Amino acid sequence: MKFYRLCKMLSILILFLFVTSTCAPATSIVIPTSVVTSTSMPPTVTSAPRTVTFMTPDGTALEGKLSGSGDTAVIFSVMGNCKKGWEDMADLVAKNGMTALTYQWRGCRRSGLVDEEEIQKFVDDLRGAINFMRAQDIMKIILAGASLGGSASAKLMVESQADGVIVIASPAAISQWSFEVESADVNSGVPKLFITAESDTTVPANETRHLYDLAAEPKEWQTYPGTAHGTDLFEGENGEELEQRILKFILGVLAKEK
Numbered sequence: 001m002k003f004y005r006l007c008k009m010l011s012i013l014i015l016f017l018f019v020t021s022t023c024a025p026a027t028s029i030v031i032p033t034s035v036v037t038s039t040s041m042p043p044t045v046t047s048a049p050r051t052v053t054f055m056t057p058d059g060t061a062l063e064g065k066l067s068g069s070g071d072t073a074v075i076f077s078v079m080g081n082c083k084k085g086w087e088d089m090a091d092l093v094a095k096n097g098m099t100a101l102t103y104q105w106r107g108c109r110r111s112g113l114v115d116e117e118e119i120q121k122f123v124d125d126l127r128g129a130i131n132f133m134r135a136q137d138i139m140k141i142i143l144a145g146a147s148l149g150g151s152a153s154a155k156l157m158v159e160s161q162a163d164g165v166i167v168i169a170s171p172a173a174i175s176q177w178s179f180e181v182e183s184a185d186v187n188s189g190v191p192k193l194f195i196t197a198e199s200d201t202t203v204p205a206n207e208t209r210h211l212y213d214l215a216a217e218p219k220e221w222q223t224y225p226g227t228a229h230g231t232d233l234f235e236g237e238n239g240e241e242l243e244q245r246i247l248k249f250i251l252g253v254l255a256k257e258k
Contacts, residue, residue: 049090049102056106056128058121064103064129068094071139072163072254075101075129077149078231080119082108085146085231092247098254099138103129105148119148120177126152130160142253144246145170146230147203154181154211158188164253166246168195169203169230172211186215191256193249195222195233195242202229220249 049065056062067090074093076086082104090100107119126143133141142164143153150170157165165188173180186192194212196205205223212221222245224238233242 052101052132054103054128054132056121056124057131058124060106060121060125060128062103062106062125062128064101064132065090067091067100067102068098070098071137072142073099073101073133073136073138073140074142074144074250075126075133075153076103077122077126077129077143077145077152078102078104078108079146079229080105080114080122080148082112082114083231085234086144088234089144089243089246092243093250096247096251098250099133099136101129101133120179122148123152123155123179126156127160130156140164140253142166142250144168150208150230151179151181151211154215155179155185157186157190157192157215158184162188162190163256164191164193164250166193166195166249167208167211168233169197169200169208170211171203171207172214181211181214183214186211188216189218191249191253192219193222193246194219195224195245197226197228197233198223199225199227200229201227 049067052064052066053061054064076090078084078086086102090102093100105119105122105125107115109115130141140163141160143156143160143162144166145151145153146168147170150167151172151174153165154167154170156162192215194208196208198205212219224233224242226236228236233239
């Protein structure tokens, strides 16, 4: 009898547990969703600069580096000391969908020395670079140069039918070489940007200002504090701002109707 009662009580208990478990409110199960994060667009990937060779009008072969692609080209001309300084700017131009050409004057020796006689043919060297880029089905050409490179860019502004010109710390004349930029050379209606350091000790700011005064409108004048000359400005505290200033100018030329 006791065994029977015990079994009955166990049956009642099991039934009670079953009923309460089925009547209890269901527990909701939350399945975590993946977190969606916004990602910035990846930067434009460009291939490594390609080595190219081009000829000057007098038959001299020069070597250059071609970066990026696109039907707008920026030709970067170095200073008279042959110091490289445009590579980062060329890379920035390439990443913004344009072609960039950097090169050295024929007077630049691999040793780092400068051939004083050969370097005087710098204008013809830039002519060769321009002719080379014109042969690449380029629609727009922007000339950018520092010191000697800026003087050459200004000299060939009208002749080359450039679409824009950037001059950094450049004189209008080099008397010992019988070189001079005349007003007719810079009498062009294309955008122009002139840049210098306020206390440049190599080419005083007033000499670059004279070149600016010779040029026709539209033109812009930009100075930075300090004594850095030409592309040395990129190495100072204003280097990043200078890069963006030049890029903004170039993109403005790119957007301008022909």
